[in-house]
Amino acid sequence: MNIQKIRKDTPGTNHIKHFNNAGCSLAVxxxxxxxxxxxxxxxxxxxxxxxxxxxxxxxxxxxxxxxxxxxxxxxxxxxxxxxxxxxxxxxxxxxxxxxxxxxxxxxxxxxxxxxxxxxxxxxxxxxxxxxxxxxxxxxxxxxxxxxxxxxxxxxxxxxxxxxxxxxxxxxxxxxxxxxxxxxxxxxxxxxxxxxxxxxxxxxxxxxxxxxxxxxxxxxxxxxxxxxxxxxxxxxxxxxxxxxxxxxxxxxxxxxxxxxxxxxxxxxxxxxxxxxxxxxxxLGIENTWNRIVELSSYAREQLNSIPEVTVHDPGTNKCGIVTFNKKDVDPLTIQKYLMEKKINTSATLPFSSMTDLHHRGLENGAVRASIHYFNTREEIDALVEAIKEA
Ligand SMILES: Cc1ncc(COP(=O)(O)O)c(C=O)c1O
CATH class of the missing domain: 3.40.640.10 (Type I PLP-dependent aspartate aminotransferase-like (Major domain))
Structure with a gap:
């Protein structure tokens, strides 16, 4: 896939690092x-x-x-x-x-x-x-x-x-x-x-x-x-x-x-x-392969930060990456990232009560939902910001 062209086709990528595709993505x-x-x-x-x-x-x-x-x-x-x-x-x-x-x-x-x-x-x-x-x-x-x-x-x-x-x-x-x-x-x-x-x-x-x-x-x-x-x-x-x-x-x-x-x-x-x-x-197989690759990379990088826990359970995983930083509320992190023009969201119990409750995440988690138009550089910026947060 020609990522440069895809990003050129997506004007929002010039303005923000958009990791809220499970909320609302960016249009072409x-x-x-x-x-x-x-x-x-x-x-x-x-x-x-x-x-x-x-x-x-x-x-x-x-x-x-x-x-x-x-x-x-x-x-x-x-x-x-x-x-x-x-x-x-x-x-x-x-x-x-x-x-x-x-x-x-x-x-x-x-x-x-x-x-x-x-x-x-x-x-x-x-x-x-x-x-x-x-x-x-x-x-x-x-x-x-x-x-x-x-x-x-x-x-x-x-x-x-x-x-x-x-x-x-x-x-x-x-x-x-x-x-x-x-x-x-x-x-x-x-x-x-x-x-x-x-x-x-x-x-x-x-x-x-x-x-x-x-x-x-x-x-x-x-x-x-x-x-x-x-x-x-x-x-x-x-x-x-x-x-x-x-x-x-x-x-x-x-x-x-x-x-x-x-x-x-x-x-x-x-x-x-x-x-x-x-x-x-573009072909859904191509876009999906890229989502899997980028989200595995994001989980790996986030996992390498000692105070961060990546929460995604299960064997088969997709582009939605959930995590928390020790002793910091997910909404605080989300706001902090937004100041750096990194758009994530916080997944909270109102929308997924039984899942978050059974996973012991009563305060929710930060959610970075990755799409094929994201890049490794954007993920690196997210990870750096989380280290500082
Ligand atoms: C898993 C899941 N199902 C259903 C919905 C509801 O979608 P909509 O807001 O388009 O009705 C959402 C919205 O976030 C969702 O995440």
Whole structure:
């Protein structure tokens, strides 16, 4: 990969050392140009004419998103973010009292509060599989937890709070063997690492635009396998797929797009599409290899500082690097780094309660989430700053 060109394409890299890609990444210039040109023209011709003129390009979004995850274009719906996509599935499954959601301990807050909400409103049960002592997902515990009441396995692929990567393919094999619906929170993984819905065997996946996909804020997407559509009942309808007939009748097209609203920012959809095109052109295997190399380097360097503990558990790790410096609060470190134009974040219990609690990180940790456009020199600067902090 031509890193110089990639950084030239990414204007933000001139201003900041950006290690907050698990929060919100930096956009490529071509995406910004597409969005601003669209908005300029839209201001002249009006939104509806503009949309009609660009409909073919807008439709390309579905092809590109599908290509990235080895799905079919009609298995993709555009959503406002990953949580919305995830909830379309959670609230679309007609759970009966006593049915069970099996989940992991690395769930994001928005996932878990909705499991709890379903427990309180519908009487479902939550079964959380505890990780093995080394932080890996416990596949044997999952096998033991399967019983006829289990309706859904909902698993976070990569958490907000560490660099561990869950074995989603092995979990998919277990789900399939028992004919259980399978939802993957791929908010931090799609765009970061190769994600193939056929290989993983998931029925549903949720993604967001602004993180590792480097797209605009306010967009995400939902994947629903065509063969799993009949398992979902949408909680609200939109005339994209719901056709109003006389005599209080509705004809509903049963397709993934039934979770999509007609009204959205088409400028941003084109920007999101461009972000995915850029990634497809670079090749996800290439970008992923670089993320693995850079993040291993970062862990190695941080580990060499005596007062620093790198926290990422598990066997398979990704670009999210979490650590603490002895006796210093992670938010203090994050602010200190920001003064040096090094953008990291602090991962805190509000977003990943069970994971951080079980890892004994009640105060959270500093999080440096690395992307392929980062460099070893930037990591060296981060490490030097941590030594001084
Ligand atoms: C693992 C994980 N899942 C889901 C979400 C929610 O994504 P969004 O804010 O796009 O709804 C996040 C956000 O940080 C996340 O880290």
């Amino acid at each position: 210039q071509s995406q910004i140009d597409i969005i601003t040109n669209y908005l300029q023209e839209e201001a002249i011709v009006g939104g509806y004419l503009m949309q009609a003129k660009h409909q073919n390009e807008i439709n390309q979004f579905y092809q590109r998103a599908a290509q990235l995850i080895n799905a079919k274009p009609d298995e993709i719906a555009i959503t406002g973010n990953a949580s919305e996509a995830f909830n379309h599935v959670l609230y679309g499954i007609p759970f009966e009292k006593g049915e069970v959601i099996i989940t992991s301990e690395i769930e994001y807050s928005n996932n878990f509060v909705n499991y709890i909400n379903l427990k309180n409103t519908k009487g479902i049960e939550i079964e959380m599989i505890r990780n093995l002592p080394n932080g890996d997902f416990d596949l044997e515990a999952l096998k033991k937890a399967i019983h006829p009441k289990v309706k859904l396995i909902a698993i976070t692929h990569v958490p907000t709070s560490s660099g561990v990567v869950a074995p989603v393919k092995a979990i998919g094999e277990i789900a399939k063997a028992h004919n259980i619906l399978y939802l993957v929170d791929s908010c931090q993984s799609i765009g970061q690492l190769p994600f193939d819905v056929e290989e993983i065997g998931c029925d549903f996946a949720s993604a967001t635009g602004r993180k590792y996909l480097r797209g605009p804020r306010g967009l995400g997407f939902l994947y629903v396998r065509n063969s799993a559509l009949s398992q979902l009942v949408p909680k609200s309808l939109d005339n994209v797929t719901a056709h109003w007939k006389l005599d209080e009748k509705v004809d509903l097209d049963i397709k993934t797009k039934m979770f999509e609203h007609w009204e959205k920012s088409y400028a941003m959809v084109l920007g999101f599409s461009e972000a995915i095109r850029y990634l497809l052109d």
